[in-house]
Amino acid sequence: MSTGFALDAGLVLDAGLAALVLAVAVGAIVAGTAFAAVVGFVTYGLLLALVWVRLAAVDVALTEAAIGSGVTGAVLIAAAARLRPAEARSAAERPGVPLRLAAAVLSALVAAGLAMLVLLPSAPAPSLGPAAAVHLPELAIGNPVTAVLLAYRAIDTLLEKIVLLLALLGVWSLAPDRFWGGAPGQPHAAQQDGALALLARLLPPVGIVVGVYILWVGAVAPGGAFQGGAILAAMWILVMIAGLRDAPATGGRRVRLLLVVGPAVFLAVGLAGFVVADGFLAYPASYAKPLIIAIEVVLTLSIAVILGLLASGPPGRERQR
Amino acid sequence: MPPAVTLASAATAGGFLLVLAIILPAAGVLLALAFGRHAERIALLLMPAGFAIAIAILADVWHSQASLVAVMGGWAPPLGIALRADGLSAMMLVTTALVICAVGLFARGDFGMPAGGGEARAPLVFWTMLMGVWSALNAIWLGRDLFNLYVALELLTFSAVPLVCLDGRAETLAAALRYLLFALVGSVLYLLGVALFYGAYGTLDIGLLAGRVRAEPVVWVSAALMTAGLLAKTALFPLHLWLPPAHAGAPAAASAVLSALVVKGSFFLAVRLWFDVLPGLPGVPAAQALGTLGAAAIIFGSVLALRQERLKLLIAYSTIAQIGYLFLLFPLSTGAAAAGIWGSVAWTGGVYQLVSHAIAKAAMFMAAGLIGEALGHDRIAGLGGIGRALPMTIFAFGLGGMSLMGLPPSGGFVAKLMLLTASVTEGQWWWAVVILLGGLLAAAYVFRVLAPALAGADEPLRLCARVSRRREAVVLALAVGALLLGLLPLRPSELLQIGRPAAPTAIMR
Amino acid sequence: MSAETLYGLCAAALVGLGLFGSIVDPQPLRKILAFNLLGGGVFLLFGVIARRGAAAGMAADPVPQAMVITGIVVAFSATALAVTLLLRLFETTGQATLRTGAPARPDPDSDRAGS
Numbered sequence: 001m002s003t004g005f006a007l008d009a010g011l012v013l014d015a016g017l018a019a020l021v022l023a024v025a026v027g028a029i030v031a032g033t034a035f036a037a038v039v040g041f042v043t044y045g046l047l048l049a050l051v052w053v054r055l056a057a058v059d060v061a062l063t064e065a066a067i068g069s070g071v072t073g074a075v076l077i078a079a080a081a082r083l084r085p086a087e088a089r090s091a092a093e094r095p096g097v098p099l100r101l102a103a104a105v106l107s108a109l110v111a112a113g114l115a116m117l118v119l120l121p122s123a124p125a126p127s128l129g130p131a132a133a134v135h136l137p138e139l140a141i142g143n144p145v146t147a148v149l150l151a152y153r154a155i156d157t158l159l160e161k162i163v164l165l166l167a168l169l170g171v172w173s174l175a176p177d178r179f180w181g182g183a184p185g186q187p188h189a190a191q192q193d194g195a196l197a198l199l200a201r202l203l204p205p206v207g208i209v210v211g212v213y214i215l216w217v218g219a220v221a222p223g224g225a226f227q228g229g230a231i232l233a234a235m236w237i238l239v240m241i242a243g244l245r246d247a248p249a250t251g252g253r254r255v256r257l258l259l260v261v262g263p264a265v266f267l268a269v270g271l272a273g274f275v276v277a278d279g280f281l282a283y284p285a286s287y288a289k290p291l292i293i294a295i296e297v298v299l300t301l302s303i304a305v306i307l308g309l310l311a312s313g314p315p316g317r318e319r320q321r
Numbered sequence: 322m323p324p325a326v327t328l329a330s331a332a333t334a335g336g337f338l339l340v341l342a343i344i345l346p347a348a349g350v351l352l353a354l355a356f357g358r359h360a361e362r363i364a365l366l367l368m369p370a371g372f373a374i375a376i377a378i379l380a381d382v383w384h385s386q387a388s389l390v391a392v393m394g395g396w397a398p399p400l401g402i403a404l405r406a407d408g409l410s411a412m413m414l415v416t417t418a419l420v421i422c423a424v425g426l427f428a429r430g431d432f433g434m435p436a437g438g439g440e441a442r443a444p445l446v447f448w449t450m451l452m453g454v455w456s457a458l459n460a461i462w463l464g465r466d467l468f469n470l471y472v473a474l475e476l477l478t479f480s481a482v483p484l485v486c487l488d489g490r491a492e493t494l495a496a497a498l499r500y501l502l503f504a505l506v507g508s509v510l511y512l513l514g515v516a517l518f519y520g521a522y523g524t525l526d527i528g529l530l531a532g533r534v535r536a537e538p539v540v541w542v543s544a545a546l547m548t549a550g551l552l553a554k555t556a557l558f559p560l561h562l563w564l565p566p567a568h569a570g571a572p573a574a575a576s577a578v579l580s581a582l583v584v585k586g587s588f589f590l591a592v593r594l595w596f597d598v599l600p601g602l603p604g605v606p607a608a609q610a611l612g613t614l615g616a617a618a619i620i621f622g623s624v625l626a627l628r629q630e631r632l633k634l635l636i637a638y639s640t641i642a643q644i645g646y647l648f649l650l651f652p653l654s655t656g657a658a659a660a661g662i663w664g665s666v667a668w669t670g671g672v673y674q675l676v677s678h679a680i681a682k683a684a685m686f687m688a689a690g691l692i693g694e695a696l697g698h699d700r701i702a703g704l705g706g707i708g709r710a711l712p713m714t715i716f717a718f719g720l721g722g723m724s725l726m727g728l729p730p731s732g733g734f735v736a737k738l739m740l741l742t743a744s745v746t747e748g749q750w751w752w753a754v755v756i757l758l759g760g761l762l763a764a765a766y767v768f769r770v771l772a773p774a775l776a777g778a779d780e781p782l783r784l785c786a787r788v789s790r791r792r793e794a795v796v797l798a799l800a801v802g803a804l805l806l807g808l809l810p811l812r813p814s815e816l817l818q819i820g821r822p823a824a825p826t827a828i829m830r
Numbered sequence: 831m832s833a834e835t836l837y838g839l840c841a842a843a844l845v846g847l848g849l850f851g852s853i854v855d856p857q858p859l860r861k862i863l864a865f866n867l868l869g870g871g872v873f874l875l876f877g878v879i880a881r882r883g884a885a886a887g888m889a890a891d892p893v894p895q896a897m898v899i900t901g902i903v904v905a906f907s908a909t910a911l912a913v914t915l916l917l918r919l920f921e922t923t924g925q926a927t928l929r930t931g932a933p934a935r936p937d938p939d940s941d942r943a944g945s
Contacts (some may be wrong), residue, residue, distance in 0.1 A: 014833040018840040025844055025867055029851040034859050041863050048870055051837060055877045056889035060898050068870070068902045072909050076863060079913045083859055086926040093856040093929055103853040111846025113542045117517060118838030118878070120538070126523025127883030127891040131400045144892035145899070152400050153896060155393045159460065159472045160900050162347050163479050165354060166453045167907035170483040173446040174494075174918045180442040226899055251357070251440060260351045267348060278395035280340040310910040313917070400893075468897050475904050482911065491922045498858060498915040499928050505865050505908050506852055512901065513845065513872045519894060520879035 014054055021047045034080040034087055041076060045069020058222035059145045062214065066230035067307070074237060075311050140289040142220030149224065150292045154281045158270065161263040161299070164306050168259070172250055175314035181251025182319040184312035200242030207235035215300045219289065225262075225296040229303030236308040247312045249319055255305065262302025266295050335381040336391030339404040342374050342414060342459040349452035357440035361433060364448040368422045371455065375418035379411040379816075388820035398526035404463040405528075407820025409672060413462040413589065416676045419802070420581050420683045421455050426795045427687050428574035443487050447575065453480030454578055461586045467515045467525040467598075470590060471508065474554070478504040481583045484575035485567045496566035503553050503563045507587070510550030514543035518598075527597050534599060544607070547594055554587035557648060558618035561641045565625075568640060569633040573690020576633065580640045581683035585675055588647055592671075595651065608651040615648025616755040623762030627769065632689045632699040635766060636682070639725060642759060643678045646740065647671060649752050653743040666746070669814040670739025677732025677806050681724035684800035688718040691792060697785035701770060706782040708775040713793040715774050717800035722767035724803045727760045732806030838878040844871030858928055862912045869905045873898045 024047060028040030045068045052061035094100075132144045132152065141147045149157045175182075211231035218224030239245045248255050269291055273282040283291050349367045353360035381389055389406040397403070406414070428451075432444040457480055460473035478501070486497035519525055521539040534540050556564035568580045595604060622642030629635040650671030691714045692707055693699040708715045724733030737756055744752035848868025852861050876894040883891030920926045 011831075011833060011836075014836050018836050021840055022843055022847075025847055025870075028867060029847055029855075029860075029864060034857060034863075037860060037863055041866065044867065044870065048874065051840075051874065052877060054833065055837065055881045056884070057877055057880060057895045057898070060873075060877065060895050060902075063899045063902050064873075067906050068866075072866060072906050075910055075913050076859070079859055079917060082917055083920055083926050086920055086924070087857065089925065090857045090927040093927060095854060095856065100854050103850055107846040107850035107853070110546070110849055111842045113538075114513075114517075114842035114845055114875070115839050117520075117539050117542060118835060118842055118875075121520075121835075121882060125879070125882035126519075126521070127885045128400055128523060128893040129883055129888045129891040130886035132892050133886040133888060135396075135400070144888060145896050148892050148896035149899065151394060152396045153393075153402055153469075153893070155402050156469055156472050156897075156900055159343075159347070159456075159469075159476055160904060162350055162453065162456065163472065163476050163904055164907050165350060166450065166476070166479040166483075167911050169354065169446060169449055170479060170911045171914045173442065173483045173487065174489070174914050175442065176489070177442050181440065226903060256355050256357070260355045264351050264355075267344065267351070271344070273394065274337060279336065279392065280344070281394040283394070307906070310907065313914055472900065472904070475908075479907065479911065482915075486915070489918070489922075491919065494915060494919040494922060495928055498912065498919060501908070501912050501915065502852070502858070502861055502865070502928075505912070506849075506868070509865065509869055509872055513875070516872060516875045516879060516894070520875075520882070523883070 017051055021051060034083065038076040038080045042069055042073035045073060059227065062222065062227040063230065066227060066234055070234050071230065071307055071311050141292060143218055143222065146218050146224045150295060158266050165259060168306055168310050171310060172314050179315040179318055181249060182315040182317040183249045184247045184314060185316040196242045200238050200244050204235040204239055207231055215296060218296060219293055225299040225303060229300040230307060232304035233307035236304065237311050240312065250315050251319055258305045259302055262299035265298045269295060335389045338374055338378050339389055339391040339406055339463050342378065342463065343456055345371055346452040346456035350449055353445065353449040353452065357445050358434055358438060360445045360448040364452055365425055368425050372418040372422050375414040378406050379415050382406055382408060382411045382819055383816060386819055399524035399529055402466040402469050403526065405465045406463055408816040408818060410462040412676060412816060414459060416679050417455065417458050417582055420679055421451065423683060423795055423799045424574050424577050427792050430789055430792050431572060431574055446483055446487060450480045450484050454583060458582055458586055461589060465527050467518060471512050471515055474508050474587065477583060477586050481579055484579065485571045487572055487575065492566065493570040496570045499563045500567040507550040507553035510546045514547030517543035527593060530598050531600060544594065544599060548591055551587045551591045555584050555644060556641060557614050557644060558621050558641065564641060565634055565637040568637040569631065573687055577683040577686040580686055581679040584644060585679060604655055608655040611648045612652030612752065615645040616752065618642060618645030619755055619759040623759055623766065626766045627762060630701055632692065632701055632770060636685050636689055639766060640682060643725060646674050649740050652749060653740060653747060653752065665743065666739045667743035669817055670736050670743060672817055673732060673736035673739060677724050677736055677803055680799055681721040681733060681803035684717050684796050684803060685721035687796045688714045691788050691796065694786050695784045695788050701773065704773040706777055710782055710784060711788060713797045717797040719771055720800035720804050726763040726767060730807040731804050735807045834878050834881050837874060841871045841874035841878060844874065858916045858926060862909055866905060866909060873901055
């Protein structure tokens with residue numbers, strides 16, 4: 001913000017980005033086919049990740065790119081391809097004009113109300129930034145977002161892990177009984193050559209290093225368990241899609257333990273807080289940092305396995321015993 | 322220096338009980354996933370413990386005549402998150418524990434693990450999701466932070482939806498998907514309101530927000546968005562379309578949990594929003610609007626219940642009507658002088674309805690499940706003679722029905738009488754007309770079931786399956802509970818005032 | 831106009847657009863997609879609020895940012911569950927619609943009690 005020109009250039013970039021996000025979003029809603037809509041949505045996610053960088057939220061940008069756009073996009077694209085035969089028929093069931101009109105008015109009202117509030121901000125804008133900053137030295141954690149996720153609001157993060165596990169069990173619950181405990185879906189045909197196979201061979205070693213690095217720097221710089229876990233999961237999904245490795249059986253002992261180990265360790269440390277600190281999810285003063293890092297390491301592992309399996313769908317093969 | 326020494330002073334001694342109420346069932350979810358074939362045993366072992374925790378919280382709140390507070394990690398709000406049990410929370414905790422334990426005892430027949438000792442799909446999913454529902458509901462009753470409550474709401478949705486389509490039939494899959502889509506849009510609207518509150522006041526703690534909110538546009542917009550989202554999740558008319566197929570299609574044990582408890586979670590948050598976050602604000606038009614939707618739900622739901630041919634659908638439509646009564650709480654208690662809300666007849670009546678419907682409806686859905694199991698169908702026209710085959714079950718159904726109708730001495734009677742009294746004393750007689758009409762319609766649809774059930778069969782009744790006496794007894798015990806609730810009307814009114822602004826509280830802000 | 835206001839208006843429009851799509855589009859998959867657009871708008875609003883709360887040497891308030899990270903993960907779980915439900919519905923009935931009415935391929939035992 002040193003010169004007026006730089007400020008203007010930044011603003012032009014922001015205006016262009018905002019317009020592009022909106023245009024892509026409109027495109028995704030009005031697209032002729034579901035497939036085109038999903039491709040639009042993935043683009044939308046990547047553009048949003050750029051917006052997050054512009055909003056000084058690199059942690060969120062990483063999460064959005066990996067999960068919001070990447071893994072979500074993979075799930076939606078696969079679904080759009082599978083559902084293509086049914087598309088014309090269900091697209092024909094458009095609601096009548098009165099309902100569409102009512103929905104348009106309602107949506108416009110909501111958008112207008114929000115726009116009004118954006119234009120009338122409360123001054124000065126409230127912030128918990130200072131409060132969050134004050135306690136960072138006690139935790140010896142440099143990244144305030146990690147401090148919020150694993151200390152100040154740790155109960156949210158813990159409950160959200162249970163949400164993830166229940167979503168996975170919900171996905172599995174849709175399998176036919178005979179496949180229970182088996183591996184998800186059909187095995188992908190191994191692709192020995194072609195761009196996908198090449199990508200699946202080249203990218204994972206790099207991706208795993210990046211994922212572990214992002215987990216590791218999460219304590220001091222943008223990064224952490226979610227972001228690292230999501231990148232590891234993305235690499236795993238790529239390898240599975242290319243057919244280089246098959247998905248594991250959902251009933252396997254090792255898979256189950258990997259799923260729950262992160263939340264279980266988190267919960268155990270939280271309960272230990274009753275005894276050694278000031279209550280549930282409190283860390284003893286000088287052990288905060290090592291405990292938070294230990295929790296993050298196991299959480300990353302569980303998150304990667306949960307996300308990868310969520311994207312793989314319900315068991316679709318009989319269990320090999 | 323430990324960070325929390327100065328901050329933790331707001332927490333009360335019994336605060337760890339609040340944590341356990343949420344964490345114990347959550348730990349059950351983890352254990353069930355890790356040791357799949359023991360899921361049923363894990364859930365059944367946790368049930369008495371969870372019940373004891375709920376009772377201990379109630380006793381603590383009652384004896385200390387003050388709220389219990391726990392501060393997570395010692396980080397006081399606004400930076401951190403607190404849990405708090407007031408009289409209302411304690412009542413909901415105990416109701417939830419009661420219904421969950423009864424459902425657990427009932428479901429042992431349907432969702433026992435297979436004899437071979439292996440893990441099976443339906444039992445693992447049922448028991449794990451039941452623990453998930455319990456954890457989520459307790460987090461909702463105790464939550465004091467609007468975003469933490471959002472996570473709890475999502476936890477509730479993700480545990481409830483798979484219960485709907487456990488049998489994998491096409492209709493239940495469609496019902497579950499429709500339910501999920503409604504619920505997701507509902508929670509995202511709620512989240513939007515949360516964002517606006519944070520942007521305007523820099524806190525999401527209910528107690529702190531109550532001291533900071535003013536009558537200004539941002540409050541109205543976020544309250545409207547959050548209320549709309551919560552109504553979609555509560556299935557208030559006209560956003561009720563997802564409920565009947567979802568609740569009627571689920572296995573009976575799951576229907577009982579969904580209809581008795583799950584829809585109450587989002588209603589409870591609407592109550593928290595309007596009475597705890599925005600208490601001093603003039604919300605009369607909004608309250609009247611909510612009351613009108615509630616009245617429409619009572620009439621519409623009852624009439625549709627009357628026209629159903631399937632027993633479980635009839636009960637599901639009756640849930641829509643009974644949810645309607647809950648929303649009469651809004652116009653009837655905002656009419657009272659602001660300081661008197663908590664002691665008002667309407668407030669107590671509304672909460673009474675919450676509890677008595679939960680217990681009565683759980684009993685009725687489980688009774689319907691036993692009937693369906695015995696007959697192999699649940700067509701109302703084919704119920705002839707079932708009263709002789711399953712007398713305990715039909716008796717339980719009738720007792721639950723008394724609560725829906727509002728016949729003395731049931732809990733529903735006290736609830737409806739209080740709402741009726743409030744509407745007369747407040748001079749809002751039009752609600753009284755709806756309450757009475759709803760009672761008559763409820764009598765009609767309950768008798769539509771009881772009449773053929775108690776009549777003799779045209780041909781000798783052939784039962785497809787034997788129904789265990791133990792399961793009948795569980796259902797009857799719950800129904801008797803709904804009836805006896807009407808005999809202790811005065812104590813809950815005192816309990817509900819604990820932790821209210823007029824009553825002493827543990828935290829002074 | 832500041833960048834935050836610009837993105838705030840963008841978020842408002844995204845919410846309107848996503849809400850419209852999730853109500854009106856008849857295809858469940860497109861509804862799920864519209865729900866994700868709507869969620870993106872809500873998260874963006876959190877981001878704008880966070881950026882406006884820049885203080886104490888931080889470029890933004892970390893609390894809303896952390897909430898968005900939690901929210902994105904929840905939204906993904908929701909998408910995965912909804913898509914799986916939809917695919918299963920399609921496998922069972924040959925259709926991908928929420929229209930009430932009999933499924934195209936009637937279930938042989940659809941007459942049994944719901945219990």
